[in-house]
Amino acid sequence: MADKQLDVLVICGSLRKRSYNAALARTLPALAPPGMALRAAPSFAGLPVYNFDEHQADGIHPIAIAWCDAIRAADAVVIVSPEYNWSIPGGLKNAIDWASRLKEVPFARKPVALQSAATGLLGGSRMQYHLRQSLTSIDALMLGKPEVFVTFSAKKFDEKTLELSDQPTRDMVKLQLESFEKFARRIALKG
Numbered sequence: 001m002a003d004k005q006l007d008v009l010v011i012c013g014s015l016r017k018r019s020y021n022a023a024l025a026r027t028l029p030a031l032a033p034p035g036m037a038l039r040a041a042p043s044f045a046g047l048p049v050y051n052f053d054e055h056q057a058d059g060i061h062p063i064a065i066a067w068c069d070a071i072r073a074a075d076a077v078v079i080v081s082p083e084y085n086w087s088i089p090g091g092l093k094n095a096i097d098w099a100s101r102l103k104e105v106p107f108a109r110k111p112v113a114l115q116s117a118a119t120g121l122l123g124g125s126r127m128q129y130h131l132r133q134s135l136t137s138i139d140a141l142m143l144g145k146p147e148v149f150v151t152f153s154a155k156k157f158d159e160k161t162l163e164l165s166d167q168p169t170r171d172m173v174k175l176q177l178e179s180f181e182k183f184a185r186r187i188a189l190k191g
């Protein structure tokens with residue numbers, strides 16, 4: 001494990017084409033340490049709102065199965081998401097609700113790091129604390145610090161290319177990914 005690249009799944013909580021969070025997620029491979037290989041998670045768009053009765057009748061939805069398989073296969077997960085109304089965007093929360101219903105919950109003992117970009121002053125921090133709470137309830141192992149909040153996101157990304165142009169933000173993301181690699185490897189060693 002010590003010399004193997006970590007397989008890190010990146011989940012984006014925004015479905016918007018010109019999403020700042022999706023742009024941040026696309027930047028991660030360039031900022032990650034060499035010991036990490038990042039790949040995008042399958043989309044959860046199209047997943048119906050979780051309904052226990054439909055779950056009982058039809059089983060786990062195929063979109064949820066594909067999403068959960070990707071999480072289970074990864075060594076670690078980074079979630080990059082906006083904040084909606086001071087909390088987790090409904091689509092992402094719904095996908096987590098589906099994931100929590102699997103017999104083998106894919107987030108259990110999975111190292112998870114959070115990042116958020118928001119146009120406001122708090123950079124999605126309230127969403128992150130709610131996400132931390134939900135994921136802890138299904139036994140994910142959450143990285144504490146460093147935290148990544150991209151505040152006033154419209155000023156941090158190039159208006160045309162959406163490239164993350166703000167150097168202090170790039171440095172902060174790099175620092176978090178370096179810490180996250182160490183955190184995830186410690187967990188992998190313990191099994």
Ligand SMILES: Cc1cc2nc3c(=O)[nH]c(=O)nc-3n(C[C@H](O)[C@H](O)[C@H](O)COP(=O)(O)O)c2cc1C
Nearest residue numbers: 014016019020021022082083084085086118119120
């Ligand atoms: C439904 C909705 C709710 C929002 N609520 C918040 C909020 O609570 N806090 C915040 O900082 N920004 C909020 N915003 C603004 C988002 O930060 C902004 O739209 C951001 O660009 C969304 O991320 P994205 O670019 O990755 O899609 C909200 C946006 C939407 C569409």
